[in-house]
Every structure is written in C-alpha cells, then in structure tokens.
Amino acid sequence: MRKLLIAAMMVLGVLVGLVAAVPAFATCAPGSGDAVNACAAVPQSITLTGLTADIDFGSVSPGTTGTVTGAEAYTASTNDSKGYDLTVTGSGPTLPCSVGMSGGGFCGTLGGGSADVLPNKNDLTITETASAAGTLLPGNAASSGVTIQATTSASSNSYSEDWALSVPATQEADSYTETFTYKLQAN
Amino acid sequence: MPRGYSVTISPAHLTAPADAVTVSDTGTTVLHIVTQAVSLGKGCSAQSEVTWARVSPASLTLHPGQSRTAHVHLTDVPSGRHDLGIVFETLGGKKGNVSVNGEVSAHMVVGTGGADPCSLSAPQHHASSMTLLLAVSAILALVAIVAIGALLTGRRRGAHHR
Numbered sequence: 061m062r063k064l065l066i067a068a069m070m071v072l073g074v075l076v077g078l079v080a081a082v083p084a085f086a087t088c089a090p091g092s093g094d095a096v097n098a099c100a101a102v103p104q105s106i107t108l109t110g111l112t113a114d115i116d117f118g119s120v121s122p123g124t125t126g127t128v129t130g131a132e133a134y135t136a137s138t139n140d141s142k143g144y145d146l147t148v149t150g151s152g153p154t155l156p157c158s159v160g161m162s163g164g165g166f167c168g169t170l171g172g173g174s175a176d177v178l179p180n181k182n183d184l185t186i187t188e189t190a191s192a193a194g195t196l197l198p199g200n201a202a203s204s205g206v207t208i209q210a211t212t213s214a215s216s217n218s219y220s221e222d223w224a225l226s227v228p229a230t231q232e233a234d235s236y237t238e239t240f241t242y243k244l245q246a247n
Numbered sequence: 248m249p250r251g252y253s254v255t256i257s258p259a260h261l262t263a264p265a266d267a268v269t270v271s272d273t274g275t276t277v278l279h280i281v282t283q284a285v286s287l288g289k290g291c292s293a294q295s296e297v298t299w300a301r302v303s304p305a306s307l308t309l310h311p312g313q314s315r316t317a318h319v320h321l322t323d324v325p326s327g328r329h330d331l332g333i334v335f336e337t338l339g340g341k342k343g344n345v346s347v348n349g350e351v352s353a354h355m356v357v358g359t360g361g362a363d364p365c366s367l368s369a370p371q372h373h374a375s376s377m378t379l380l381l382a383v384s385a386i387l388a389l390v391a392i393v394a395i396g397a398l399l400t401g402r403r404r405g406a407h408h409r
Contacts, residue, residue: 105255106259107255108253109254109273109274110252113276114340114342114343114346114347115345134251138259140259225344236344237344237345237346239339239345241349242349242350244349
C-alpha cells in the first residue's frame with residue numbers, strides 16, 4: 061500500500077513539474093539576488109506600407125489597351141504566427157452606373173447608362189510581378205474580392221502590379237472612374 | 248521611402264474583454280481613416296457589419312508618425328463565439344481614374360463556446376496547444392507508472408528468490 065502511495069506521488073510530481081514548467085517559457089521572471097533578467101516584449105502588429113492612393117490611365121483610345129506599369133508597389137507584413145489574407149475588390153454593384161453588375165466597373169461621368177461603363181469583368185487585368193506573381197481578374201471575383209495572397213505564418217511580402225484597361229472600339233467618349241479596396245486581414 | 252500611405256495596427260489579434268487597438272501612420276502622408284467592426288464571413292459569406300459591435304472613434308485623422316488608440320464597444324452580444332474584423336480603412340485619392348482604398352484589420356474573438364461556423368483558424372491553434380500538453384502529460388505519466396511497476400515487480404521477484 062505504501063509503495064502504491066509513493067508511486068502515485070511520483071506520477072503527481074511529474075505532472076506538477078510539467079505544468080509548472082510551462083509558464084517559465086511564457087513569462088519573464090523577476091531577477092533575484094545578483095541575477096538580472098533582461099526581458100523584451102515584442103508587440104504583435106500588422107502593416108500595409110506604400111499603397112498608392114490613385115492610379116491614372118490617362119487618355120486611352122478606343123480599341124486599345126491602357127497600361128500602368130508598376131501601378132501599385134506595396135508591402136504587407138505581420139509578425140503574427142497565423143499570417144494574413146490580402147485581397148483586392150472593385151466597387152461591386154454600388155455605383156449608379158454599375159447597378160446589378162457584379163465585380164463593378166469604371167463609370168463614365170456623363171451617366172450614359174450601361175453603355176457608359178467599362179466593366180471590370182471584361183476590361184481590367186492586374187498582373188502581379190513580384191510576390192504571388194500571376195494575373196488577377198478582380199471583376200470575376202465575389203464581392204469579398206480576389207485573393208492576392210494568403211499566408212499562414214509571420215510574413216512580409218512586397219507586391220508590384222501592372223494594371224491594364226482594355227477599351228472597346230465603340231466605347232463612348234467620357235472620363236471613367238472606379239474605386240478599388242485592398243484588404244489586409246490578420247488571420 | 249514609401250510612396251503611398253502606410254498603416255500599422257497593433258495588436259493583430261485580441262480577445263474580448265480586451266478592446267483597444269492602436270493605429271499608427273507609419274508613412275509620410277496624412278491619413279483619413281474610418282473604422283468599423285465586421286463579421287469575418289470567410290468560408291460562409293462576405294464580410295458584413297455587425298450591429299452589436301462598434302469602434303470608436305468612427306473616423307480619425309493621423310499625421311505622419313502619429314498613433315491613436317481605438318476601442319471596440321460590445322452590446323448584447325449573441326451567444327456563441329464570434330470572429331470580428333476590426334477595420335481601419337484609409338480612403339483613396341481623387342487624382343486619377345482609379346481611387347484606391349486600403350484596409351488593415353485586426354482579428355478579434357468575442358464570446359466562447361462552439362466555434363463560429365464562419366471563423367478563421369484561431370480556435371484550432373489554441374486547441375492543438377492544449378492537446379499537445381495533455382498528450383505529453385499522459386505519456387510521461389504512463390512512463391512513470393510502467394517504470395514503477397517494473398521496479399516493484401523486480402523487488403517481488405528478488406524477494407521470492409531469497
């Protein structure tokens with residue numbers, strides 16, 4: 061009986077030691093005697109750096125494609141171990157000229173109805189040339205946007221994008237505008 | 248030197264009742280920011296604003312190098328676990344054909360209980376850590392029991408031999 065009691069105490073001792081050891085890795089203990097503990101807290105954060113607020117295609121003749129090389133160049137980073145999701149989305153069907161048009165579009169300022177819009181779905185291409193290289197078609201994405209990159213660990217990535225806008229040969233003469241939103245979400 | 252705007256928010260994750268998120272202008276331009284709390288509908292539906300959580304201030308202006316702390320206010324939270332995005336949106340310009348907004352969002356966990364069906368992977372991380380700890384404890388306990396059992400058996404056999 062006494063041996064059984066000793067055995068149980070040994071098992072309990074192992075478990076207590078294990079539990080006690082866990083906080084030692086997680087916290088900074090105060091110094092004692094002549095010992096000095098150096099402790100540094102690194103705050104968890106997420107950052108979007110260098111996003112340009114405007115992109116200008118200038119004058120694009122009907123039947124041609126306007127391009128802006130390096131339209132966007134920015135960095136997304138986090139020291140969070142779960143990483144981030146980075147997406148881009150167009151206005152969606154919120155602008156008067158693109159009601160019912162999923163993926164949104166470039167609206168003409170003269171308000172000529174459906175003929176006075178450049179749908180993102182048909183006409184816009186974004187090409188990633190640095191991280192997550194490839195072609196994005198924001199007009200084909202759901203309203204939550206098209207994913208540029210999703211990471212699952214602490215990460216810092218630089219992105220560079222070329223934008224291209226194809227203008228049909230019969231497009232009405234007008235000045236067209238659209239709003240895009242880049243979303244950087246901590247996972 | 249960044250050519251556009253730059254935003255940092257900290258922490259990237261928070262769990263209620265923690266409610267403070269600091270936003271900083273880490274670039275060289277003045278930032279006009281609007282805030283909101285949205286449900287992270289990843290895997291289910293698009294992100295949507297929730298009525299039971301709001302962020303104050305609702306809008307703010309930051310000059311380069313400035314920081315400000317925003318707070319999340321919760322009222323009548325529905326039962327269960329919820330994953331929120333605490334969004335800081337910088338509004339784009341009006342100089343070109345394309346205006347570009349930038350959103351940076353912290354991930355906030357509100358409530359307990361069953362996982363939000365639309366939640367991100369956060370709960371699995373916590374669950375895996377706890378599972379690992381329990382597994383290690385169980386293995387160590389088993390090893391200790393086997394060792395003690397072997398020791399006792401050896402002593403009994405020794406006593407029989409004597």
